[in-house]
Amino acid sequence: MFRRLPEDARALVTVEVEGRTVAVPAGSSAAAAALIAKLGYTRTSPATGEKRAGYCFMGVCFDCLMVIDGEPSQQACLVTVREGMRIERQLGARRLG
Amino acid sequence: MRTYDAVVIGGGIVGAAIGYGLAKRRVNVAVLDEGDTALRAARANFGLVWLQSKGDGMPAYGHWTRRSTELWPDFAAELADATGIRTEYEKRGGLVICLGEAELESRRQLALRLHNQAAVYDTEVLDRAALQALVPKMRLGAEVTGASYCPHDGHANPLLLLKALHAALKSHVAAYLPDAPARAIAYRGGSFTVETPAGPIAAARVVLAAGHGSAALAPALGLSAPIRPERGQILITERLDHFLPLPASGLRQTADGTVMIGATHDNPGFDVSTTADASAKLAHRAVRIAPDLARARLVRTWAGLRVLTPDGCPIYMESATCPGAFLAICHSGVTLAAVHAVDLAGAIADGALPARLAPFHPGRFDVSKAA
Ligand SMILES: Cc1cc2nc3c(=O)[nH]c(=O)nc-3n(C[C@H](O)[C@H](O)[C@H](O)COP(=O)(O)OP(=O)(O)OC[C@H]3O[C@@H](n4cnc5c(N)ncnc54)[C@H](O)[C@@H]3O)c2cc1C
Numbered sequence: 001m002f003r004r005l006p007e008d009a010r011a012l013v014t015v016e017v018e019g020r021t022v023a024v025p026a027g028s029s030a031a032a033a034a035l036i037a038k039l040g041y042t043r044t045s046p047a048t049g050e051k052r053a054g055y056c057f058m059g060v061c062f063d064c065l066m067v068i069d070g071e072p073s074q075q076a077c078l079v080t081v082r083e084g085m086r087i088e089r090q091l092g093a094r095r096l097g
Numbered sequence: 098m099r100t101y102d103a104v105v106i107g108g109g110i111v112g113a114a115i116g117y118g119l120a121k122r123r124v125n126v127a128v129l130d131e132g133d134t135a136l137r138a139a140r141a142n143f144g145l146v147w148l149q150s151k152g153d154g155m156p157a158y159g160h161w162t163r164r165s166t167e168l169w170p171d172f173a174a175e176l177a178d179a180t181g182i183r184t185e186y187e188k189r190g191g192l193v194i195c196l197g198e199a200e201l202e203s204r205r206q207l208a209l210r211l212h213n214q215a216a217v218y219d220t221e222v223l224d225r226a227a228l229q230a231l232v233p234k235m236r237l238g239a240e241v242t243g244a245s246y247c248p249h250d251g252h253a254n255p256l257l258l259l260k261a262l263h264a265a266l267k268s269h270v271a272a273y274l275p276d277a278p279a280r281a282i283a284y285r286g287g288s289f290t291v292e293t294p295a296g297p298i299a300a301a302r303v304v305l306a307a308g309h310g311s312a313a314l315a316p317a318l319g320l321s322a323p324i325r326p327e328r329g330q331i332l333i334t335e336r337l338d339h340f341l342p343l344p345a346s347g348l349r350q351t352a353d354g355t356v357m358i359g360a361t362h363d364n365p366g367f368d369v370s371t372t373a374d375a376s377a378k379l380a381h382r383a384v385r386i387a388p389d390l391a392r393a394r395l396v397r398t399w400a401g402l403r404v405l406t407p408d409g410c411p412i413y414m415e416s417a418t419c420p421g422a423f424l425a426i427c428h429s430g431v432t433l434a435a436v437h438a439v440d441l442a443g444a445i446a447d448g449a450l451p452a453r454l455a456p457f458h459p460g461r462f463d464v465s466k467a468a
Pocket residue numbers: 106107108109110111112113129130131132135136137138139140141142143144145146147277278279280306307308309310311314328329330331360400401402403404426427428429430431432433
């Protein structure tokens with residue numbers, strides 16, 4: 001469904017999406033990195049177990065929550081990629097302990 | 098003119114529970130409510146079904162609350178059967194978690210004092226180790242000294258409770274009429290006429306249970322509603338893996354995993370705005386109790402107005418000048434929902450309040466009478 005614009009000539013940054021190394025344009029969001037990696041769903045709902053992914057991509061819907069560099073409940077659409085960033089699905093409710 | 102056996106004014110938790118109880122007894126009842134912008138404590142509360150702190154100075158309130166905690170399991174099951182809506186009621190006991198020795202000692206004193214007034218609480222004071230055994234997955238803050246524990250306490254989802262009560266009214270062919278506030282009530286020849294924007298409604302009985310709306314309507318019916326608003330603010334976290342298996346006063350984890358942190362007490366009048374100061378206070382105490390909460394994200398905060406009487410205990414009365422007019426006010430509408438639906442509605446259906454409800458008459462606030 002999503003394609004990168006052909007004229008995108010930005011430098012690439014290497015991130016890890018669910019353990020897979022992916023090169024994405026600098027300045028992309030972590031949510032965009034998940035799309036580029038064709039990850040599909042990016043979390044499961046703690047209430048229903050349903051598979052979900054980013055919806056608004058502008059910080060409003062909170063459907064894009066992921067674990068980024070080990071920190072849960074990050075809005076992936078608002079986080080800009082950095083070299084070596086670890087981006088993981090958030091499965092169910094987060095554990096505090 | 099539409100005519101009913103009884104009209105309940107107010108469709109919050111108190112009015113809806115009484116209306117449901119009347120409808121179950123085949124009283125032809127209508128419940129009048131306002132619209133979405135009304136002040137509705139029923140939609141802002143914490144969801145505790147709570148005995149352990151109730152009734153200091155008024156043993157009748159302790160007995161009445163204990164009775165409700167006994168009725169709640171069947172009440173919840175019955176609502177689920179009638180409507181398919183589960184209220185998420187659980188009765189695993191409840192905690193008041195203490196920071197420092199002084200707080201624990203004052204809980205111990207309160208438990209003793211309450212027990213001496215009414216032997217209904219069965220509250221135990223737990224030291225830190227005993228508390229930890231009840232909540233093995235929760236890391237306790239260094240200052241936590243223990244908790245009081247009452248086995249009769251529990252919690253429910255207050256929004257689902259209200260939804261279930263409204264649905265149950267319909268399943269008993271009672272009328273729930275939103276956007277139909279009572280503007281005025283007249284009593285003539287043994288019957289009441291209630292003026293609403295949807296036209297007048299006649300009934301042989303009127304139950305005034307309109308929360309803060311009761312103050313304006315009470316005098317014309319010979320009822321007395323000396324109430325004031327007290328604001329309470331609550332914080333809600335994101336859904337977390339379950340770590341709190343039983344509710345604590347001020348800290349409860351819902352069936353969905355969100356944690357509710359509450360509630361403050363202040364008196365800004367009819368103001369339901371939230372303040373950063375209150376949020377900070379609530380968050381600070383919660384983190385002293387459970388330090389891992391510092392990493393949880395807050396997703397919502399809200400404020401509601403408690404419907405408070407001068408002594409904090411409920412008011413129930415029947416009018417002496419307009420027989421058939423009843424008043425019900427309380428600030429524990431969730432806790433008392435079961436006893437309101439069963440005992441109070443039963444008494445109203447029978448036409449008189451029983452002697453054990455006499456202590457709740459507002460005559461107790463009349464100083465000249467008490468002197
Ligand atoms: C922050 C907070 C925390 C709380 N926590 C708890 C708790 O943990 N456990 C517990 O048991 N209780 C708790 N409560 C108290 C509980 O919410 C109230 O006891 C309960 O909601 C009161 O119910 P009510 O029906 O009297 O009033 P409300 O819920 O305010 O309902 C009154 C209803 O009457 C309607 N109304 C008003 N005027 C008219 C009119 N003229 N005609 C028709 N309808 C009218 C209003 O629209 C409203 O729907 C809490 C309250 C607050 C504010």
